[in-house]
Amino acid sequence: MGFLQDAPQLAHPWRGDRLLHALLDRALPRERRPALDADLDALGSHAQLAWQRACTTTRRKPVLTQWDAWGRRVDRIELTAAWQEGSSITTRHAVLAAGHVENEHARLEQFARVYLYHVASEFYTCPLAMTDGAATALKACGNQALIERALPHFLSRDIATFWLSGQWMTETVGGSDVGDTETVARRDDAGQWRLHGRKWFSSAVVGEAALALARPEGAAAGPAALALFYVETMNGDRRKPELQIDRLKDKLGTHELPTAEIQLDGLPAWPLAELANGVRQVAPVLNVTRSWNAICAVASMARAIALARDYAARRQAFGRPLIEQPLHARTLADMQAEFEGAFALAFEVAHLLGRVEQNAAAPHEAALLRLLTPLAKLWTGKLAVKVCSEALECFGGAGYIEDTGLPQLLRDAQVYAIWEGTTNVLSLDSLRALAGDHLDSLHAAIDDWLDGCDDAATTTPIRAALTAAAGYLDSQGTDRMSLEAGARGLALTLARCAAAALLARQATWSVQQCGDQRPAAAVRRFVSHGLDRLVSPETADTALLLG
Numbered sequence: 001m002g003f004l005q006d007a008p009q010l011a012h013p014w015r016g017d018r019l020l021h022a023l024l025d026r027a028l029p030r031e032r033r034p035a036l037d038a039d040l041d042a043l044g045s046h047a048q049l050a051w052q053r054a055c056t057t058t059r060r061k062p063v064l065t066q067w068d069a070w071g072r073r074v075d076r077i078e079l080t081a082a083w084q085e086g087s088s089i090t091t092r093h094a095v096l097a098a099g100h101v102e103n104e105h106a107r108l109e110q111f112a113r114v115y116l117y118h119v120a121s122e123f124y125t126c127p128l129a130m131t132d133g134a135a136t137a138l139k140a141c142g143n144q145a146l147i148e149r150a151l152p153h154f155l156s157r158d159i160a161t162f163w164l165s166g167q168w169m170t171e172t173v174g175g176s177d178v179g180d181t182e183t184v185a186r187r188d189d190a191g192q193w194r195l196h197g198r199k200w201f202s203s204a205v206v207g208e209a210a211l212a213l214a215r216p217e218g219a220a221a222g223p224a225a226l227a228l229f230y231v232e233t234m235n236g237d238r239r240k241p242e243l244q245i246d247r248l249k250d251k252l253g254t255h256e257l258p259t260a261e262i263q264l265d266g267l268p269a270w271p272l273a274e275l276a277n278g279v280r281q282v283a284p285v286l287n288v289t290r291s292w293n294a295i296c297a298v299a300s301m302a303r304a305i306a307l308a309r310d311y312a313a314r315r316q317a318f319g320r321p322l323i324e325q326p327l328h329a330r331t332l333a334d335m336q337a338e339f340e341g342a343f344a345l346a347f348e349v350a351h352l353l354g355r356v357e358q359n360a361a362a363p364h365e366a367a368l369l370r371l372l373t374p375l376a377k378l379w380t381g382k383l384a385v386k387v388c389s390e391a392l393e394c395f396g397g398a399g400y401i402e403d404t405g406l407p408q409l410l411r412d413a414q415v416y417a418i419w420e421g422t423t424n425v426l427s428l429d430s431l432r433a434l435a436g437d438h439l440d441s442l443h444a445a446i447d448d449w450l451d452g453c454d455d456a457a458t459t460t461p462i463r464a465a466l467t468a469a470a471g472y473l474d475s476q477g478t479d480r481m482s483l484e485a486g487a488r489g490l491a492l493t494l495a496r497c498a499a500a501a502l503l504a505r506q507a508t509w510s511v512q513q514c515g516d517q518r519p520a521a522a523v524r525r526f527v528s529h530g531l532d533r534l535v536s537p538e539t540a541d542t543a544l545l546l547g
Helices: 018-027 030-056 086-092 106-121 125-141 144-154 278-314 326-357 365-394 396-400 407-417 423-434 438-449 456-476 480-485 487-514 518-528 539-546
Strands: 063-067 073-078 165-168 184-187 193-202 209-216 227-232 243-248 260-271
Touching (some): 018 030, 018 326, 030 086, 063 243, 086 106, 106 125, 106 278, 125 144, 125 165, 125 209, 125 227, 125 278, 144 209, 209 260, 365 396, 365 407, 365 438, 423 480, 423 487, 438 456, 456 487, 480 539, 487 518
Antiparallel strands (some): 063 073, 184 193, 243 260
């Protein structure tokens, strides 16, 4: 037989991840490391085994069986192996529960686990994110009865009592604009609220509970009159008859994730708080799930780059390995620098979230979190698609072949820019955050992150881009149309400024504490790619081009 190319191999994602090790060494107290490191090592081993399984077995999708052989409606969903083992992995390694420990580092520790588990989980992390959001919303609303009922299940470390929660917001009329929600909540003769309507995207229909938006019967139109309800989906081991699954979505990616269209025909429900302002009540869910989205996007980039780098050492072309080809090496280094910026920003949001939740944050950090959360989600989501696409190109034709397992990385990456708010929706949300003093908070944070960095080639472009962003905001004044038209460029500029400053902070620490020059190379390469993404609104030209 002739030449056979070695397939890329996945190194242990925890033991070989210098970036994650350096972050945790800098940010976490030593006494918190032993338990965390044990979980991270186990999750890294699980990730290796999951990759081997993905490369040696046929990928499968969930299968919905609506009726049994005798005509009984069952709506049974057969899940993939990764999903069947999801609750065991989650509870054993505190992937979800760790984020709710009363410690300012809890979220950082949690998301380190999420980062290593995500790709191996086949997007089981999606319902985990929504369950985390549901737990956070219950705490925020203060409904003691529901807290006592649901929280022990959501945060359980015992597989026998662990529950998943869904998030039922989207309907056929649209996604982000929920004002036309058609699901109605009615009280029956016994005073029990029941939901009636259709939910168009239900990504955790296999869960035991969900949060759902509905309009109380007789309430006014518009989003302010919507209420947020808690529901449970199961009667023992059977799905409640008032919840029926119409079909599973056939999606571009995330094939293993059973996303469903469902009908609610009198499903019992309990309001989280007042019977209004449900969109406001669901905000804590979105803050948490957007943080998950950013970390998972970064995890996909890490996996794509790891495989591309390993393959570059194995693949010979023109007499030497790809890794020794100057242009290919530069391409990989460019990808690595962009990824490291995204990693720094996503994990800063994670750490800030924990500090704010545990009342350990500095005065400006709550405002900073409000701005950085949408910035991190929108930028990492777009970057994941770019990086995964570039990584597939690094494999040549093999990157386009399904049974290498590589195309799945790109298909799955596309969801990050869509779920929990598209790039434009998050850009407008960032604009709303900037209406307060949040830009001042970012200025203060960047000053702090750059403290000790004496490399003018790094600090000068960061400050220049941040000044340009502030000047851009001032120049648009109160012209809302122009502000919105340029919101994406403004958001990307601020995200890149924050990421560059965070890379500089890590580089300064690494040089001072470890003599490690590698992080400084990352920030130099990242800054050289440019930080300013500001664009002229040019609304007149836009109208002409679309006319």
